[in-house]
Amino acid sequence: MTPAMRNSFAALLMLLPGMALGQTMLTGDPGLGAGSLGGPGPFLWNDEAALAPTAAPLGNSILGDRTPGAASLQAVAPDADVTLPARPMDGPADDAATVLADSMVLQGDRTLIAAGGVVVWYQGARLVASRIVVDGPSGSLTIEGPIHLSRPGAADPDAEAVLIADSGQLDRELQDGIIRGARLVLARELQLAATELTRTGNGRTTTLRQVVASSCQVCASDPTPLWEIRARTITHDAETRLLTFDHPQFRAFGVPLAAAPFAVTAPDPTVERRSGVLRPEFRTTSGLGFGIKLPYFVTMGDHADVTITPYLSASRTRTLELRYRQAWSNAVTEWNGAISRDDIQPGETRGYLFGNALIDLPRGYRLGVQVQTASDRSYLLDYDITEADRLWSGFTLDRVTRDKLFFGRVGNYHSLRDDEDNSTSPAQVADVIWQRRFTPGYVGGQALLEWSVHAHRRPSDQDREGRDMARASVGLDWRRSEILPGGVVGAALAGIDADIYRIAQDSDYDDLVARVDPMLGVELRWPLIGGGGGATHLVEPVAQILYSPSGTDDDIPNEDSRLIEFDEGNLFSDNRFPGWDAREGGLRANLGVTWTRIDPTGWSLALTGGRVLRADPERAFPPGSALSSTRSDWLVAAQYDSGTGLALANRALFDDGLDLSRNELRLGWLRPDLQLSAGHLWLDGDAQEPERPEISELVANIGWQIRDGWWGNAETRYDFDADKAQRASLDLTYRNECLTVEMGVSRRFTSSDSVRPETSLGLSVRLGGFGMQEDLPGTVARRSCLR
Helix, strand or coil, X not given: CCHHHHHHHHHHXXXXXXXXXXXXXXXXXXXXXXXXXXXXXXXXXXXXXXXXXXXCCCCXXXXXXXXXXXXXXXXXXXXXXXXXXXXXXXXXXXXXXXXXXXXXXXXXXXXXXXXXXXXXXXXXXXXXXXXXXXXXXXXXXXXXXXXXEECCCCCCCCCCCEEEEEEEEEXXXXXXXXXXXXXXXXXXXXXXXXXXXXXXCCCCEEEEEEEEEECCCCCCCCCCCCEXXXXXXXXXXXXXXXXXXXXXXXXXXXXXXXXXXXXXEEXXXXXXXXXXXXXXXXXXXXXXXXXXXXCEEEEECECEEEEEEEEEEXXXXXXXXXXXXXXXXXXXXXXXXXXXXXXXXXXXXXXXXXXXXXXXXXXXCEEEEEEEEECCHHHHHHCCCCCCCEEEEEEEEEEECCCEEEEEEXXXXXXXXCCXXXXXXXXXXXXXXXXXXXXXXXXXXXXXXXXXXXXXXXXXXCCCXXXXXXXXXXXXXXXXXXXXXHHCEEEEEEEEEEEEEEEECCCCCCCEEEEEEEEEEEEEECCEEEEECCEEEEEEEXXXXXXXXXXXXXXXXXXXXXXXXXXXXXXXXXXXXXXXXXXXXXXXXXXXXXXXEECCCCCEEEEEEEEEEECCCCCCCCCCXXXXXXXXXXXXXXXXXXXXXXXXXEEEEECCCCCEEEEEEEEEEEECCEEEEEEEEEECCCCCXXXXXXXXXXXXXXXXXXXXXXXXXXXXXXXXXXXXXXXXXXXXXXXXXXXXXXXXXXXXXCCCCCCCCEEEEEEEEEECCXXXXXXXXXXXXXXXXXC
């Protein structure tokens, strides 16, 4: 064999058993989970019934702006060092082993024979055997198998190294010795079978000679595993949790595929993070062709790590991806980026950089830093980074206590959309919000005081198109509830909001504008509860009457309240505009009723209905919308939860003639063998208003157990109005006891001047037994041995 061939086989061998020689800290590795090969990423589930979102979630931020969220930052405690101290032979008198057996016989006052279901506990080690003979003068043990021995000091004997053998002889401490025909099982996953096994160093080091390693089930009728690694010796260090293979050879179905003329190290199955090669990913796209990603993970102590990922395709791209993560006692950060040269834009260097950090400050404050930049939007799509088309970079500062909230941010927006001009869009934005909840001393009840400041600037200097704005606001809301005769709950409501605006570079508006909006109201609720047949029924009619002076707001440009929702969440709200630039006014009544049925078998059903009545139409609402006339559309919402994983929710808006203007249906079904989440949204449009097109869109994600070991995941987004799909993906995962294969295909159908449709294929293979395995849905196919 030539040196070049030896080097190639050695490199292949180092890839095959690892596929995960390095492991992670802080967060999971992006792009290595189920569904990440062909689709946009794994769908996250919890233990409750899931309802599909009909739009991209805004996250938990106070100000949701649909920009991509920063990487989820969290820190974990570093792995504790494992030390196996030597045990002195001259220990205390009560330093004795505990032995359980069906029968025990003492011979000659010095030799003990225990037989039948023998279990021995001694200084942290556990030994299970069919028969043991203890020689008093030497302290050695002769053991008849089958033998199961957990290592001394194991915090979890079932999850850590287990020694299995037919027979053997150990010293008094059950740590050092030689076992013939032995098999070492690590974390109930990786098996190492050898002709001879030696334990030294007080049980720390286990050396196997003429050894075969595999995590596959081996049957007597078919002793050839799916894959195996043969080596002259394999050494396992219980403290460092490293396996060292001397002159290893990799075989599949008994056929040698690769070998290395030197020693190779790999982590055992209990290791969560260690420097080394992560499993490679094979990826084929219509834009980049066939390529391979080969991540290399580098630990920098317990507090930091770097992942370097070269991405090479046959002739289309040369890419280097980097990820850096670090955690301190009061801060954590993560940075992701890549730089590319490809044939999609020949001669140009493309790339992106996303980074963020969270820093805990004194007195409960938290500072956030975020950087998001990309050479072009198509780069983010071509390399499957994110589908976001607006990026935000800047600083945030927040503090939340029991009765106070502070949030501030300053940063820059950058749009990647073809139809948006960054020079005429608000780019530099600053916000500060301070809230305090308290109980007034004289009138009682609950009050909320809020101060806020906002400013944004457009880079353009043109009149109107380059309008810049700044606003300072103060608001006070008060509510006091009392229980009236008959169980009716009455509440008095009051509030006042004041704003002052500074408007620049727009001749249609005055430079300074001020306004004050007071509000008064009353509310009556009548909660009723009853039951029958074991079920519980809750009924609550609610009536609110509110009054605010009608204002025109024509002297203030509406920048932050252009998207108005009407649902059960704001049916009883005094202001349905999401921002500050527009406010709801006039005399109005919010009327509604809710009914909930809770069945003793676990299922529940809830219905909500209501509408808004006005003395005069509210001009601030768009004409033809559900809230624009003196009588709003009827709102009816229903929710069903089976208690066993199935959930349904539907919300509809319709007028007195039962003509629908909006309908939203969501479905979730969560079982061990099925994970379904789907939603359909329909909005009635207006052909005369381009800003209100008709929308009919389906979003669905389904994961299901195809058969034992096979898990499928499919996702689609379909536009019925345009009669075409926006995206679709299908991912398949096969898992058995020793192998995980992930494959996927996805298609993005949308296109624009800078973005074209694209098809992507992915494949990844991982061998079990090296490094800690990730949790995936579905079952694991296990080989059964027939006798």
